[in-house]
Amino acid sequence: MNNITTLSKLTIKRDFLPYFWLIVPALLVYLTFFLYPVMSSFLYSFTNFNGFNLNYDFRGLKNYKVLFGDPVFRQSITHTFVFGILVVVFQNLIALFFAIALNKNFVSKNLLRTLLFMPVMISPVIVGYIWQFIYSTNGLLNYLLSNMFNRSFHVNYLSDGRTALIAVVITHVWIWIGYSATIYLANLQNISSELIENADLEGCSSWNRFRYIIWPLLAPATTVSVSLSVGGSLRVFDIIYVMTGGGPGYATETIATFMVKAMQKNYFGYAASSAVVLLILVLLATFIINRYLRGREIDL
Amino acid sequence: MKKNNRKKILSVQEIVIIVIVMLMITPLFLVLLNSLKTEGELILSPLSLPQKVRWENYRQAFSNMGYIRSFTNTFKMTFYATAIGVFLYSMAAYGLVRAKSGKRFFSAMTFLFFLTLAVPPQLSLVPLSSFLSRIHLHESHLGVSLVFIGVNAGFGVFLLFSFISTVPIALEEAAEIDGCTPLQIFWHIVLPLMRAPVTTLAVLLSLRVWNNFLYPLILLSGKESRTLPLSVFFFKGADYENWPLLFAALVLAIFPLLIFYFFMQRRIISGISDGAVKG
Numbered sequence: 001m002n003n004i005t006t007l008s009k010l011t012i013k014r015d016f017l018p019y020f021w022l023i024v025p026a027l028l029v030y031l032t033f034f035l036y037p038v039m040s041s042f043l044y045s046f047t048n049f050n051g052f053n054l055n056y057d058f059r060g061l062k063n064y065k066v067l068f069g070d071p072v073f074r075q076s077i078t079h080t081f082v083f084g085i086l087v088v089v090f091q092n093l094i095a096l097f098f099a100i101a102l103n104k105n106f107v108s109k110n111l112l113r114t115l116l117f118m119p120v121m122i123s124p125v126i127v128g129y130i131w132q133f134i135y136s137t138n139g140l141l142n143y144l145l146s147n148m149f150n151r152s153f154h155v156n157y158l159s160d161g162r163t164a165l166i167a168v169v170i171t172h173v174w175i176w177i178g179y180s181a182t183i184y185l186a187n188l189q190n191i192s193s194e195l196i197e198n199a200d201l202e203g204c205s206s207w208n209r210f211r212y213i214i215w216p217l218l219a220p221a222t223t224v225s226v227s228l229s230v231g232g233s234l235r236v237f238d239i240i241y242v243m244t245g246g247g248p249g250y251a252t253e254t255i256a257t258f259m260v261k262a263m264q265k266n267y268f269g270y271a272a273s274s275a276v277v278l279l280i281l282v283l284l285a286t287f288i289i290n291r292y293l294r295g296r297e298i299d300l
Numbered sequence: 301m302k303k304n305n306r307k308k309i310l311s312v313q314e315i316v317i318i319v320i321v322m323l324m325i326t327p328l329f330l331v332l333l334n335s336l337k338t339e340g341e342l343i344l345s346p347l348s349l350p351q352k353v354r355w356e357n358y359r360q361a362f363s364n365m366g367y368i369r370s371f372t373n374t375f376k377m378t379f380y381a382t383a384i385g386v387f388l389y390s391m392a393a394y395g396l397v398r399a400k401s402g403k404r405f406f407s408a409m410t411f412l413f414f415l416t417l418a419v420p421p422q423l424s425l426v427p428l429s430s431f432l433s434r435i436h437l438h439e440s441h442l443g444v445s446l447v448f449i450g451v452n453a454g455f456g457v458f459l460l461f462s463f464i465s466t467v468p469i470a471l472e473e474a475a476e477i478d479g480c481t482p483l484q485i486f487w488h489i490v491l492p493l494m495r496a497p498v499t500t501l502a503v504l505l506s507l508r509v510w511n512n513f514l515y516p517l518i519l520l521s522g523k524e525s526r527t528l529p530l531s532v533f534f535f536k537g538a539d540y541e542n543w544p545l546l547f548a549a550l551v552l553a554i555f556p557l558l559i560f561y562f563f564m565q566r567r568i569i570s571g572i573s574d575g576a577v578k579g
Contacts, residue, residue, distance in 0.1 A: 011400075011401050012401070012402075014400075015399070015400035015401040015402075016399065016400070016401045016402045016405075018481055018482035018483060019395040019396075019398060019399035019400070019406070019482055020395070020399075020402075021395075021483075022391045022392060022394060022395030022482065022483065022486065023391070023392040023395040023396060023406075023409060025388050025391065025392070026388035026389055026391065026392035026413075026453060026457065027392065027409065027412075029388060029446055029449050029450050029453070030412075030413065030416075030449075030450050030453040032446075032450065033424075033428075033446045033447045033449065033450030033451070034416060034424050034447075034450030034451050034453065035412070035415075035450075036427075036431075037423075037424035037425070037426070037427045037428050037431060038419060038423050038424045040426070040427040040431075041423050041424065041425075041426045041427060044426055044427060049426075049427075051426075051429065051430055052430050054430075098321075101313075101317045102317070104313070104314075106311075106314045106317070107310060107314070108310075108314065108318055112317065112318065112321045113569070114565055115321055115322075115324075115325050116321055116324065116325070117565070117568075117569065118325060118328065118558075118561070119325070119328075121507065121511075121557050121558070121560075121561045121568075122328075122511070122554055122557060123510075123511040123513065123528070123529040123532070123553065123557075124511070124513060124529075125513050125529040125530075125532050125533050126529070126532055126550050126553055126554060129532070129536060129546060129550060130327050130328075130330070130331055130550065131327065133330075133543055133546075133547075134327060134330075138343040139346075140327075140330065140346050140347075143346050143347075174324070174327075177324075179572065182569055182572045182573060183572060183573070185573070186572075186573030186574075231420075234420075235420040235421075235422060237422070237513075237514055238513045238514065241513075242513075242533065256420075256422055259422055259425075260422075260425075260514070260517075260518070263425070263426065263518065268426050268427075271425075271426050272426040275420070275422050275423045275425070275426060276423070278420050278422060278423070279419060279420055279423050282418070282420050283418055286418065
């Protein structure tokens with residue numbers, strides 16, 4: 001490697017510039033269409049920008065003050081976290097179950113994995129409408145319950161404030177189970193079968209085999225899957241916007257839906273400050289979770 | 301893994317799992333089944349086969365959602381964002397990994413790209429529509445594609461970065477002695493070696509773009525420029541609670557993706573599995 005202190009014109013020309021030009025096109029698009037808007041969002045979060053007129057005024061921290069004084073926003077922070085915790089726990093537990101179930105010499109293994117993964121492929125808008133039907137007054141859930149208990153059920157689970165949030169959590173989990181299961185399955189297939197056979201020979205019960213052998217060895221997959229589900233669930237937008245629009249009332253409002261709605265009302269400065277709050281929360285949560293999970297990996 | 305000859309017979313355990321997976325994806329069959337019914341029939345018996353198959357729903361959904369136009373729009377946007385994106389990301393990833401001097405500069409640039417992985421895409425949304433109209437890319441699919449290329453840059457560069465680091469450098473050094481420039485080496489030697497990860501990346505990127513709802517919702521407001529997810533979204537507004545008709549629209553929107561999935565599923569699964577194993 002060349003030492004930076006001996007950079008001559010020749011090495012710049014030969015060892016630096018050609019590589020520099022290779023990254024320039026991607027860098028330009030990235031800076032212009034992502035980093036620049038992100039930076040301007042930070043700026044706009046201190047202004048009363050309305051989305052179009054560039055003669056905005058700086059209002060200092062006023063947007064943030066109003067934001068945290070707004071009960072709807074405070075609720076949406078709570079909802080975002082409740083949504084996130086439920087999704088992370090159930091998505092990973094159920095995916096783990098399927099991954100372990102599919103990690104056998106089943107004839108139908110590949111077919112089942114393909115089917116399980118299918119919801120990930122479909123646009124959240126489509127999935128949202130499918131589940132909106134299931135939860136509707138004349139929908140599948142009520143139909144099944146009515147047949148099961150022999151009396152009629154007529155609840156719209158998405159317009160009842162007590163069930164709406166759980167209902168969207170179920171839909172979100174349903175989509176992403178296949179994704180997490182694929183991650184766990186890939187990790188399981190890397191665990192040597194000798195190790196597991198040895199445990200069997202030693203007379204290990206299947207719970208102990210899972211608890212003391214498989215689960216610790218799954219640490220890398222757990223890190224990936226849990227971090228992805230934390231990021232994905234805290235910034236959730238599509239599924240909620242399509243299924244409930246944040247309602248009934250504000251029962252399913254999350255930070256992301258709150259932000260888009262503020263934009264649609266032309267409160268762009270306000271929207272920007274809620275996006276900044278979302279960024280900070282996502283960064284904090286990912287950082288804490290990642291530290292914990294990486295620590296687990298090293299303990300092995 | 302050992303092959304054993306008894307495995308051709310389904311075990312009880314396997315049947316249980318098959319039933320559970322089938323139950324899990326019932327909602328998808330439900331859509332197909334009920335897209336061919338009348339409204340009344342759907343409400344009375346959502347789980348039975350249609351008494352009389354109503355293809356009419358599909359004809360109506362097809363024209364109501366402007367299927368051909370939305371399909372073309374989505375395809376155009378996905379194609380630009382994926383083709384240009386993959387090309388730019390692979391060039392950049394190569395430059396970042398193999399640069400010989402100015403290490404500190406290039407690691408700062410790598411960090412800059414990877415920054416996106418942590419930033420929620422929503423944060424870039426606020427200034428975008430006014431910005432795009434200032435540079436005359438308002439309501440344009442090319443404009444939205446550029447936005448996608450920007451937002452996916454971290455993901456794309458990251459995926460290829462880790463691959464290029466594993467490619468032995470000897471081949472490139474030989475080419476360099478023969479007088480090839482880095483661009484030539486990239487084009488003639490590295491890119492052909494990267495065919496597998498580049499295809500995986502292209503598949504994953506096109507999925508991300510094709511299915512995206514948030515950016516088109518904010519950046520493409522005109523009816524003419526709607527993508528498939530958008531026209532599905534607005535379809536319901538027009539025909540509220542006519543579920544069979546909506547389901548026909550959903551099936552039409554799912555159809556291209558299922559075909560894509562059918563051909564590309566090994567790439568998709570391996571793309572996700574690789575990330576998991578590397579951790």
